[in-house]
Amino acid sequence: MSFLDENNKEKAILVALNTGQRDEQISRSLEELALLAATAGAKVVDQVVQNKDAPDKTYYLGRGKVEELAVLIEHLALDLVIFDQELSPTQIRNLERVLKTKIIDRTNLILDIFAGRALSREGKLQVELAQMQYLLPRLIGLGQQLSRLGGGIGTRGPGETQLEVDRRVIRKRISNLRKDLSTLRKQRLLHRQRRKRNQCYVISLVGYTNAGKSTLLNSLTGSSLYTEDKLFATLDPAVKRGILNNGEEVLFTDTVGFIEKLPRQLITAFQATLEEIAAGDLLLHIIDISHPNHLNQITIVREHLQNIDPESAAREQLVFNKIDLLDSSTEIEYLKREFPDAIFISAYKNSDVDQLKERIADHLNRRRPMVKVYLPYAEGKLLSVIREHGEIKNIDYQEEYLTVEATVNPLMIKRLEKYFKNPAL
DSSP states (O other), X not given: OOSSOGGGOEEEEXXXXXXXXXXXXHHHHHHHHHHHHHHXXXXXXXEEEEEOSSOBTTTBSOHHHHHHHHHHHHXXXXXXXXXXXXXXXXXXXHHHHHXXXXXXXXXXXXXXXXXXHOOSHHHHHHHHHHHHHHHGXXXXXXXXXXXXXXXXXXXXXXXXXXXXXXXXXXXXXXXXXXXXHHHHHHHHHHHHHHHHHTTOOEEEEEEBTTXXXXXXXXXXXXXXXOOOSSTTSOOSOEEEEEEOTTSOEEEEEEOOOBOTTOOHHHHHHTHHHHHHHHTOSEXXXXXXXXXXXXXXXXXXXXXXXXXXXXXXXXXXXXXXXXXXXXXXXXXXXXHHHHOTTOEEOBTTTTBSHHHHHHHHHHHHHHHSOEEEEEEEGGGTTHHHHHHHTEEEXXXXXXXXXXEEEEEEOGGGHXXXXXXXXXXTO
């Protein structure tokens, strides 16, 4: 979605500093920054890259490059300069003084997109907290932006009503937001505990932004969540019930997508949402196979997951999505050799989703312990419970009880343990 119509889009230039990275790294980062800018509603007309050993403390770029940029801004009548790295308050103030136009960095741009996409109360609170944490040290450095209420990209969302208040008021607002989010975090914990008590398996969909997680969730559960081919199309987590091929009911959760250089303020503010990942019994790592940098995106997502939950790798199932967008099967054959346990699907066309469901069932079965219980006929109702949360392998009918061998949800062990002892012994 674009926040401004085509005629009113802000004209922007992208700026990056190469301090020794490979050219393809800079190119990839700027390509993603351009997509972020387009998502926010800007029209990117040019980009500038300077090779420099280290960022300049005063201007981030060298003074000469800043002067060149000023000429380019005037020549192209630009409204906005977007830097690919986070700028300090001093750098923003100094750049605005020389360039005489609005300056935002990658962090501010991503926060701006989140502000436009958050729909739920929790999502709005999380985005506002991230914006306040970003704004607080920049009250001095923001210069012109403090008087630019409603001035387009970089000034939207909950933060714009706070641009002219002092640090004390913002600190108080941050404190209140943290309290509200703490309450919501406790509510999420209670929901997870309730799901555990009900022996519900939770499957978390994770991945790079725009990998197709919401589309896959719709395919797995028959839901109709909003989807769009843009970065961060959905922010608010969703939990939906789905039925596997063996008839077992599980819960699927869709979480916010990851991205390279994800702002630390967002990671902090979205902690409660990200904790949903750690609660998943299985993590479906969704990858956009049609994206030219999908291998790098796998690495980025795995790094984020590792920071959230150090044991996440043990519960990861790679799912390469959007195979319908490939012109040749060569890439799939290569990836099948590199990732022999991966699943290849098209969520949009519902292709091979049943195969994914079978793989999920296999994962869950491997987590289930085998038990042998001796059920009195009066407790025969437990058979249906075992069938619902496990798989019965054998039933032997004795005179006074049933001997049942089954794989069961680990959460059922405590409920069944009093039937582990053979009453005939």
